[in-house]
Each structure stands twice: as structure tokens, then as C-alpha cells.
Amino acid sequence: ETGVTQTPRHLVMGMTNKKSLKCEQHLGHNAMYWYKQSAKKPLELMFVYNFKEQTENNSVPSRFSPECPNSSHLFLHLHTLQPEDSALYLCASSQGEGDHQETQYFGPGTRLLVL
């Protein structure tokens, strides 16, 4: 248990569906991250939020829309996804302002399958 929870753990959706992934951290951290991990590929950083403000968007397609209402919650809204978007989506948090040398605490991930 890392103090970072993600729901749902598994999600199957059609290409025309709209769904949202939720992440919550109970660590009092100020930075939160979304990563994508496809099979046999490295983790790809998608978004970074520091103190609720987005500080990094790693050229992510607009069909992925993040939302950070407060420092403890992070959402990833999904719409009109493609089958190649099927992957494990990981949320992480760190203590301060997203300094890359801070320890990141990862959630268990949401396994997404797009049909």
C-alpha cells in the first residue's frame, strides 16, 4: 500500500465511450503524475500537476483530458479512444513541486482495454 489509490482497476470501453480514471493520494503531496505503460514499452510520462496546476503535457493527444481539482485528486477523462490506447495507466505523487529527484509513489494502475 503506497498511499496512492486508483479506480477502477480494470476498464473495458468502446471507441465511442467516455470514461474517467480517478487517482487519490493520501500522502499530503503537492505533485501528481499520469503515466502510460504499454506492453513491452517504457513508462511514458503524460501529465504533471504541481499545486493543482499543469506543468507538463508530454504531447498527449486531446482525447486524454486531465483534471486536478485539488492536490489530492487527479482524474484522466477519456473519450473517443483508439485500440492502441489500451495500456496500464499509472498515477503517481511526490512531495514537492515535481522535482524529478523526488521519490514518486505510484498507484496500482488502471488496466484499460479499448475495443
Place this chain on the structure above:
Amino acid sequence: LAKTTQPISMDSYEGQEVNITCSHNNIATNDYITWYQQFPSQGPRFIIQGYKTKVTNEVASLFIPADRKSSTLSLPRVSLSDTAVYYCLVGDWSTSGTYKYIFGTGTRLKVLA
């Protein structure tokens, strides 16, 4: 692309010491070297971090030579539960101008009985 190079995979037997070496020839002067462990279908978990010489905690040791162009993660007396992917990270500049971690492909360690 990640700034680190690691072996793609390693096999070991239970009870052995495992050493995983990572090359980071272009490491920045103020960069730390950080290692994470990832089990299947789970998020990565921090193992150890160091700047120079040797760092030891209850899980592993990290050896960093004086030139800091490489580092070696040492896992003493591995067990089957140490089967995982191990990532070595240093920082790098993103296309948006921020300095951050880039995860590479990691080293897939398989511990055999």
C-alpha cells in the same frame, strides 16, 4: 529517450547476490541516481537513491564510482519474490523545458528456484 542503459534481462538463483549495472554517461553534475522496482501489473516502487560512493538500505545497496558514469544496484540473497523489472533513472530535459525522470526499458530480473 532515456539517458540510461541497462541489460534487458538477467536470471539468477535464490540466495545469490544480484548486481545490475546501469550506464549514464551524460549524467548532470547535480543529478541523483534512483532505482525503482516494478512487479507485474503494479506501479513502480522506489528502492534506493544515491549521489556518490555507496548507499545502503534494508533492501539494497547502490555503488557509484567516482566518475558517476555508471551505478550498480546490488540485491543481496535474492528470493523468488524479487522477480521484477528494475529501473535506473537520472534526469533529463523534456521537450517542454522541464527537467524530469525518463523511465527506460529497465532490467527484467528473473529469480529461479
